[in-house]
Amino acid sequence: MYTRCNGLLSLTLALCSPCVQADDVGKVVDYRQGLMNVYAHNLTSMGNMVKGKTAFDPAAFAHYAEDLAAAARLDLLVGFPENSSNDESDASDTIWLDWGKFQKRYEALETQSAHLSKVATGGDVAAMKEQFGKTAKTCKGCHDDFKN
Numbered sequence: 001m002y003t004r005c006n007g008l009l010s011l012t013l014a015l016c017s018p019c020v021q022a023d024d025v026g027k028v029v030d031y032r033q034g035l036m037n038v039y040a041h042n043l044t045s046m047g048n049m050v051k052g053k054t055a056f057d058p059a060a061f062a063h064y065a066e067d068l069a070a071a072a073r074l075d076l077l078v079g080f081p082e083n084s085s086n087d088e089s090d091a092s093d094t095i096w097l098d099w100g101k102f103q104k105r106y107e108a109l110e111t112q113s114a115h116l117s118k119v120a121t122g123g124d125v126a127a128m129k130e131q132f133g134k135t136a137k138t139c140k141g142c143h144d145d146f147k148n
């Protein structure tokens with residue numbers, strides 16, 4: 001795939017736009033995995049409270065929920081330029097074959113995490129747990145389809 005980017009042709013034609021140089025692939029993989037790790041830190045912290053592994057602290061839960069929603073507002077999709085895969089990456093090639101569905105999976109995370117953050121400020125623990133489940137499902141939904 002990358003060979004298309006090499007040579008004079010790529011300097012003169014717009015052919016290069018959907019392709020990424022190998023160096024840049026490493027950077028975008030770091031970017032998207034970095035975002036995922038921020039998601040995971042917040043989701044796991046809330047999950048531990050939901051599962052009773054740690055005491056349920058509504059204020060702390062609300063803080064994690066807001067940080068997850070904030071992280072979900074950062075543009076994940078720019079971290080997935082076409083065919084940006086390397087040995088460090090678990091991204092499935094189906095992302096670029098079914099980009100519309102991948103976008104919808106991301107929108108589901110944005111929507112559900114924003115809602116979780118809102119629900120969490122209300123302090124209703126049962127509602128927080130229920131919305132937590134819906135949010136966690138958006139992670140799994142995308143991983144099932146698009147993560148190796």
Ligand code: HEC
Pocket residue numbers: 029032033034036037039040041043088089090091092102103105106109135136138139140142143146147148
């Ligand atoms: C729109 C799709 C999508 C959504 C939504 C999504 N993920 Fe991911 N996730 C991926 C893909 C694709 C990878 C593999 C990325 C790579 O290795 O290049 C990944 C990788 C990860 C990783 C491994 C990161 C690493 O360092 O290798 C973690 C942890 C993770 N996701 C957690 C989450 C959590 C938690 C959520 C929900 C709050 C979530 N993800 C939502 C698609 C998604």
